[in-house]
C-alpha cells in the first residue's frame with residue numbers, strides 16, 4: 001500500500017481537471033448557483049464520457065470496478081472546482097449503499113442513466129444514524145431534512161431498519177435554501193410512498209465510507225483556496241510591495257501549506273485503507289483544514305474576498321457545510337477515543 | 347537490486363558475523379558489507395542501490411547492535427551527507443566508517459554569538475598559511491562538542507565580498523591545539539551544548555570540504571539534511587511523544603478531565619496526520635521524487651513535541667523535576683527523563699536546526715514561490731555590514 005498517487009489516478013485527475021477547466025470554471029459555477037445550481041450537462045459528460053458515475057461499480061454491473069482511491073482523486077478535482085454535480089451523493093454514497101444489494105439499479109447508475117440519493121440527512125454520521133422514516137406494508141412515511149442530492153435524484157434510497165428501500169417518484173422533494181449553494185439540500189417527505197425493498201443496508205458503514213472519501217473533496221477545496229491565495233498575494237501590491245512579501249502573510253501561508261500537506265496524507269490514508277481510525281483521523285483533520293483554508297483565502301483577498309463576484313465564498317460555503325456533513329470533527333474525535341483507546345474521564 | 351536480493355545479502359552477512367559478539371566488530375563489518383547506508387557507493391558503507399531498500403535492511407537487522415542515534419546524530423544526519431556530496435575520495439574513505447560506527451563523534455561548529463539565523467554573517471576567520479589554514483573565532487551552542495572528535499566548521503575566508511560568497515567549509519580537528527570547549531548550561535540544568543573558542547587553530551588544507559569561497563553552498567547541503575534528520579524519523583501510529591503521553595493517560599484515569607481529553611484527542615490526530623505525511627515524504631524520496639514536504643517536517647515536529655510535552659506536565663499535575671544538578675550529558679536522553687525535562691528540552695526544537703520562523707520563510711519563498719523580503723545586505727561586502 002502506498003500513499004502516493006498512481007499513474008492511472010493521475011490520468012483520471014487530468015481528464016476531470018481538463019473537463020472542469022473547459023466547462024465549469026468557478027466563474028461559471030458562480031453564474032448558475034441562483035437559478036439552477038446543478039450542471040447536468042457537465043454531469044452527463046463526466047458520467048458518460050469519463051465514466052465517473054460507475055467508477056465504484058464492479059464491471060459485472062457495467063461499472064469500471066475502480067477502487068476508492070480513484071474515486072478520491074475525482075473528488076479532489078470536484079472539490080477544487082466546487083463542481084455542482086451529484087457525484088458524491090449519487091456515485092459514492094448512494095452507490096455504496098446499493099453495492100451490498102447487487103440490485104439491477106446499479107447498471108442504470110453505472111451508465112449514468114439514473115441518479116440516486118441516499119435519503120438521510122447529510123449531517124448524519126457513522127456514529128448517529130437514527131431514521132425518521134417508518135415502513136408499513138411496503139409504504140414509507142416520514143420526513144427527512146437536509147438531504148443532499150435529492151432534488152436531482154431519479155431514485156431515493158431509504159434505509160429503514162437495516163434494509164434499503166428504493167423510491168422512484170411518490171416522494172415530495174422540496175429544495176430549501178442551502179448554506180452550500182453548490183450542493184443543495186432538500187426536505188424529503190414520504191406520505192405512504194410506494195417502496196421496493198432492495199436488500200440489506202449497513203448504514204453506518206456506508207456513511208463511514210462516504211466520510212472517508214469526503215476528506216478528499218475537502219482536500220481539493222483547501223488546495224484551490226491555497227493556490228488562488230498564493231496567486232493573489234504575488235500580484236496584489238500595497239505599500240509598494242506585493243502583499244505576499246510581508247512576512248506576516250508568508251508565515252500564515254507556510255502554515256496553511258503544512259496543514260494542506262498533512263490533509264493530503266490523511267485523505268490518501270482514508271481512501272486507501274478505509275479503516276474506522278483512518279476515516280476518523282481524516283475527517284477530524286481535513287474538515288477543519290478546508291474551512292481554515294477558505295477563511296484564510298477570504299481574509300487575504302481583503303475586500304475582494306467579501307464580494308459575491310469572487311468565487312471564494314463558494315468554497316467557504318462548501319467547506320463549512322462539509323465540515324458538518326457525515327459527522328463533525330468533534331464527532332470523529334470522540335469516536336477515536338474508543339477506537340485508539342484514549343478513554344475519557346470515568 | 348531488489349528486496350529479495352538485499353535480504354539474501356543480509357542473510358549472508360549474518361551467517362558470517364555474530365550479532366551477539368563484539369559490538370564494534372559487528373558494526374565495522376556491517377559497514378564494510380555495504381549495509382550501513384545502502385544508497386551510498388560501494389566501499390563507502392553502501393551498495394549504490396535505491397534508498398528505500400534501507401528499510402528492508404533495518405527490518406532484517408532488527409535486534410542486532412544499533413547505532414547511538416542520540417550521540418551520533420550530527421555525524422549521521424549532517425556530516426555524512428555533506429562529506430559524501432563534497433568530500434574528496436580520500437576524505438570519504440578516512441571519515442565515513444568511524445563516523446558510522448560511532449568510533450568518532452561529530453559536532454557542528456556553525457552558530458556564533460553574532461550569527462544564528464543569519465548564519466552567513468559569521469565572523470570566524472580562516473587565513474591561509476602555506477599548506478595550512480589558521481582559524482580564529484568563537485562558536486556557540488555547539489551540541490556535543492565535549493565528546494566530539496571532529497566538527498563540521500564554516501568560516502570566513504574573504505571579508506571583502508558579500509557575505510554568502512566569502513565563506514569556506516572545513517572539517518575541524520577537535521583535538522587540535524587552540525580548540526577550547528566550555529560547557530554552556532541549559533534551562534534543563536545540564537550542559538548538552540557548549541561555547542567553542544578557536545584560537546590560532548591550524549588545519550591542513552586537506553581538511554577543507556569543497557572549494558575556497560564555496561562554503562555557503564556546502565553548508566546548505568548540511569542544513570537541508572539537518573531538517574530532515576530532526577523532523578523526519580519514522581514512527582509507528584500512536585508512537586513517539588504521543589505514545590508517551592497516551593501511555594500515562596491510560597495509566598492514570600484519576601487525573602483525566604474533559605478538557606484534557608478533548609485536547610489530547612486533537613493532538614493525537616495531529617500526530618497521526620504528521621506521521622502520515624512523513625510516510626508520504628519517505629515514499630516520495632524512495633521513488634526518486636523528493637517533494638518540498640521535507641522542510642515542513644521539522645516545523646510540525648517542533649510544534650507537536652512542544653504541545654505534547656506541555657500537555658504531559660499539565661496532565662500529571664506534577665510540580666517536581668527529576669534532576670537539576672549541573673552535568674555534562676552524553677546525549678539527549680529525551681524519553682529516559684521525566685516530563686519536566688521533556689517540556690524544557692522540547693523548547694529547543696523550534697530553535698535548533700533553524701528556527702520555526704526561518705523554516706516558514708524557506709517554505710514560503712522556496713516552496714510557495716512568494717517574493718523575498720527586501721534585502722538590505724545584498725551586494726554589500728561582509729566587512730561593511732552593520733553587526
Ligand SMILES: Cc1cc2nc3c(=O)[nH]c(=O)nc-3n(C[C@H](O)[C@H](O)[C@H](O)COP(=O)(O)OP(=O)(O)OC[C@H]3O[C@@H](n4cnc5c(N)ncnc54)[C@H](O)[C@@H]3O)c2cc1C
Nearest residue numbers: 454455456457462463487488489694697698699700701703
Ligand atoms: C538545543 C540547541 C542545540 C543547538 N545545537 C547547535 C549545534 O550543535 N551547532 C550549531 O552550530 N548551532 C546549534 N544551535 C544553535 C541554533 O542553530 C541557533 O540558535 C539558531 O539557528 C537560531 O539562532 P539564534 O539563537 O542566534 O537566534 P536569532 O537568529 O537571534 O533569532 C532570535 C529570534 O528571532 C527570530 N528571527 C531571526 N531572524 C528572523 C527572520 N529573518 N524572520 C523572522 N524571525 C527571525 C528567530 O526565529 C528567533 O525567534 C543549537 C541551538 C539549540 C537551542
